[in-house]
Amino acid sequence: MSESTSVVITGVGATTxxxxxxxSTWDALTKGVSGASLLPYEWVERFELPVKIGATLAxxxxxxxxxxEVKRNDRSSQMSLIAAREAWADASRAAExxxxxxxxxxxxxxxxxxxxxxxxxxxxxxxxxxxRVLPLTVPMLMPNGPxxxxxxxFGAHAGVHTTVSACASGSEAIAAGVEMxxxxxxxxxxxxxxxxxxxxxxxxxxxxxxAMSTRNDEPxxxxxxxxxxxxxxxxxxxxxxxxxxxxxxxxxxxxxVYAAVAGVGITSDGYHITAPEPEGKYVSxxxxxxxxxxxxxxxxxxxxxxxxxxxxxxxxxxxNAIRAALGSAADGAAVSATKSMTGHTxxxxxxxxxxxxxxxxxxxxxxxxxxxDDPDDDLTLDVVRVDxxxxxxxDIAALNNSFGFGGHNVVLVLxxx
Amino acid sequence: xxxxxxxxLSGLAxxxxxxxxxxxxxxxxxxxxxxxxxxxxxxxxxxxxxAEEKFGVKIPDDNVKDLRTVRDAVDFIVKQG
Numbered sequence: 421m422s423e424s425t426s427v428v429i430t431g432v433g434a435t436t437x438x439x440x441x442x443x444s445t446w447d448a449l450t451k452g453v454s455g456a457s458l459l460p461y462e463w464v465e466r467f468e469l470p471v472k473i474g475a476t477l478a479x480x481x482x483x484x485x486x487x488x489e490v491k492r493n494d495r496s497s498q499m500s501l502i503a504a505r506e507a508w509a510d511a512s513r514a515a516e517x518x519x520x521x522x523x524x525x526x527x528x529x530x531x532x533x534x535x536x537x538x539x540x541x542x543x544x545x546x547x548x549x550x551x552r553v554l555p556l557t558v559p560m561l562m563p564n565g566p567x568x569x570x571x572x573x574f575g576a577h578a579g580v581h582t583t584v585s586a587c588a589s590g591s592e593a594i595a596a597g598v599e600m601x602x603x604x605x606x607x608x609x610x611x612x613x614x615x616x617x618x619x620x621x622x623x624x625x626x627x628x629x630x631a632m633s634t635r636n637d638e639p640x641x642x643x644x645x646x647x648x649x650x651x652x653x654x655x656x657x658x659x660x661x662x663x664x665x666x667x668x669x670x671x672x673x674x675x676x677v678y679a680a681v682a683g684v685g686i687t688s689d690g691y692h693i694t695a696p697e698p699e700g701k702y703v704s705x706x707x708x709x710x711x712x713x714x715x716x717x718x719x720x721x722x723x724x725x726x727x728x729x730x731x732x733x734x735x736x737x738x739x740n741a742i743r744a745a746l747g748s749a750a751d752g753a754a755v756s757a758t759k760s761m762t763g764h765t766x767x768x769x770x771x772x773x774x775x776x777x778x779x780x781x782x783x784x785x786x787x788x789x790x791x792x793d794d795p796d797d798d799l800t801l802d803v804v805r806v807d808x809x810x811x812x813x814x815d816i817a818a819l820n821n822s823f824g825f826g827g828h829n830v831v832l833v834l835x836x837x
Numbered sequence: 838x839x840x841x842x843x844x845x846l847s848g849l850a851x852x853x854x855x856x857x858x859x860x861x862x863x864x865x866x867x868x869x870x871x872x873x874x875x876x877x878x879x880x881x882x883x884x885x886x887x888a889e890e891k892f893g894v895k896i897p898d899d900n901v902k903d904l905r906t907v908r909d910a911v912d913f914i915v916k917q918g
Contacts (some may be wrong), residue, residue, distance in 0.1 A: 458894075486858055487857070487858035488857050488858055488880075491856065492879075551886060551889075552890070554883055554886075555882040555883060556879055557880045557884075801886055
């Protein structure tokens with residue numbers, strides 16, 4: 421692949437349940453810290469929710485944004501702004517990121533959009549009437565609001581897009597950003613995902629489908645991918661944003677490069693609205709597509725950040741799909757399930773996990789999977805437990821898997837540079 | 838309910854502070870909402886709606902465009918009250 425269509429990551433930014441930025445999040449990930457706790461909201465008791473736990477942000481947005489930025493943006497947009505500013509500053513670290521704004525694109529995903537704004541506005545409508553509904557309600561609740569906020573902040577003119585594919589949205593945003601650069605539409609794309617859906621309605625909905633853990637007395641032990649005792653995911657919130665850049669653009673300005681997004685694989689199950697296709701056929705296919713796109717062999721993959729939400733059916737189906745795609749080479753990959761620590765941040769998850777994967781390659785360290793006390797009998801892969809694991813020197817590559825309700829499968833291949 | 842000019846001024850200053858973060862002591866009668874206080878139309882609508890509730894008045898949309906300075910708004914609200 422030529423330098424003009426090879427895509428690299430030159431900046432990372434995040435705000436998560438583990439930290440207010442990417443370095444603090446990474447530090448917590450490598451130390452096996454859980455971001456889950458009892459939800460501090462009165463509505464948990466008021467609505468008698470069966471789920472009383474979640475992974476809320478470590479640093480509240482109003483601690484870093486101006487009052488106007490807080491008031492004019494849904495929480496999901498606030499988080500995308502924080503992460504995008506960090507990613508941009510990070511990309512400017514070695515050499516100032518200067519880009520023709522007509523060659524700057526934005527793709528910021530959300531799974532659910534401005535749900536808190538929407539539902540709060542509805543409460544105001546019912547209680548106080550239409551006159552009291554705030555004029556910014558629509559731009560704040562629209563799912564492309566976070567992307568628009570970021571596009572406005574950086575004056576992007578090459579297109580501002582939003583991918584909405586449930587829990588695959590964040591990875592799909594990065595995939596879409598890669599395509600923008602490969603197709604020649606942009607030199608630089610700010611890409612990632614954000615989600616702020618810890619609100620009684622989404623929590624009630626997920627609880628109604630029995631997708632969430634109810635281990636309320638042990639919040640930090642509730643997210644436990646691959647463990648026999650897993651009983652669903654822990655809902656998290658956060659944002660992860662990366663600066664994608666054509667390799668030629670990055671090299672020309674002397675940028676610090678974390679890794680290359682070498683391959684993208686996207687498939688869809690066409691099977692069921694929520695359940696994964698049980699054989700993992702299309703997940704396996706997506707992994708194959710991503711490897712082919714990257715021009716790599718299964719044996720090149722030394723690390724996998726698995727989707728692994730900690731639901732009883734999903735985790736093992738993914739394991740089987742990885743095994744089917746990589747064959748015996750799967751034995752050489754250290755698998756991390758970082759949702760064991762971050763919780764499941766839905767539309768942000770794929771982006772936060774891309775950052776975790778990139779930092780794993782950069783630091784040659786695979787984060788642990790916490791709470792894996794009693795592994796499922798069907799767990800056939802080498803999952804990193806308790807302590808982080810060193811990754812090999814030299815050219816290495818990793819997979820980041822993301823899947824979403826609706827049968828979305830997105831696999832990214834990240835490669836060291 | 839009658840509102841005195843001073844009450845309305847300090848009440849408006851609080852609403853503006855809440856919406857924009859602008860310190861209340863910068864909200865003076867002769868300041869223009871757009872030129873001096875940097876309040877755009879969206880913030881203005883929010884402030885107007887909040888002022889209606891705070892002062893128990895009605896400020897029709899057609900009148901909002903005539904409220905150019907803080908004094909215009911204070912006078913309008915005092916008269917309505």
